[in-house]
Amino acid sequence: MMRPAFSRLPVAVDLPLLLQALAAIEDERWQGHFNSAYHSGDWSGVALISAADAVTELAPGRGQPLHRAPWSKDGRWHEALRDWPLEIVSARLLRLGPGGCIHEHRDYDLGGPDADLRLHVPLLSPPEVDFFLDGQIIPMRAGECWFLDLARPHRVDNRSAAPRVHLVLDCRPGPWLEQQIADGLPTTPAAGAGQSDLVRFQRRVEADPYLARALQSLHDPDAFIASALALGAEQGLYFTREELRAAMRNGRQRWRDQWKT
Structure with missing residues (x-):
């Protein structure tokens, strides 16, 4: 079965617990995104799990996944995701500040047949944030979990006066995750709906x-x-x-x- 370009997964998200963990992160942990040419405004992040050989904590790598603080020190992250049987190779918090834009681009490393699968869990998601995937608006709301095929063209505009923060998980393909993506929730928009x-x-x-x-x-x-x-x-x-x-x-x-x- 061909995998869809996007799917809202039928999984429960413990948003209050994740927001508590988010609030405990010190301001100095937020680092500017390494792809500085891809955005305007504040696009920053906190690495929770990343490759041991990554050039920076937010950058990709091929080494063993390393649990970084605050993931290794704050059990609330583990508790919130404990019911999801995922093999997580990368976990990041990504923040797009008020008025910020992520310019259209593709994440080509996610495009191969054995590539990792990327999940987005919106934690702070003002309604004035537009996430476009292949020219279609993906209506992600706080407390949801979405699979997104970001090897396709995508961009984000934050037109609000508040930051947008997503928990972004890169996971190895597996039967449970593939089934969640295939099932999807009825609220997943049809391909071609909500076009820009x-x-x-x-x-x-x-x-x-x-x-x-x-x-x-x-x-x-x-x-x-x-x-x-x-x-x-x-x-x-x-x-x-x-x-x-x-x-x-x-x-x-x-x-x-x-x-x-």
Whole structure:
């Protein structure tokens, strides 16, 4: 069976206990994310479990998983996850500050047939946070657990005045986890639902020769972006320059190329 791109898992999350453990973490433990080119604003984290050979505690590695403080010193993390039979190779808290953006990118190390499976458990999740996966909004709420195939293009916008904090677990594939992903909850949105205005505009252009011709002659990227923004607004579709640039950076050069052929 083909694994879905995302799934809200039918598991119970002890959110109050996880929030207690989160509140006990000292401010100085939060480190800036190693992928500094992938974000604007505060994107920081705390490593709970990471590879012994990782360049930094938040970075990936191939060594033995090492339990780091506060995981090794605060039993509340173990207690909250004790009913999940997972082989966890990496556990991190990732925080996106108010107004912060994680630009569109792919985590290619998660794309192989034997790759780890990544779970997101939102702990602090303001409603003004938009998480896009393959152009679709994934409506994650605090106290839920989601599998996300982040080898696909994804980005995050925090439009709120509060931080977003997720517990992110990388786990080895196994029968129990695969079954939870396959089962999913009925609240998991259908693929293609909740698409961004950028994706809606792209599909309209592909279906509308007038819109396609309006963009075909624009060889300058800045002129292309300005025209796409204006045409999108005429259609009642609103997106940002950064969204367009990210789409063109991450395997969607066809946005311009296919319309010029």
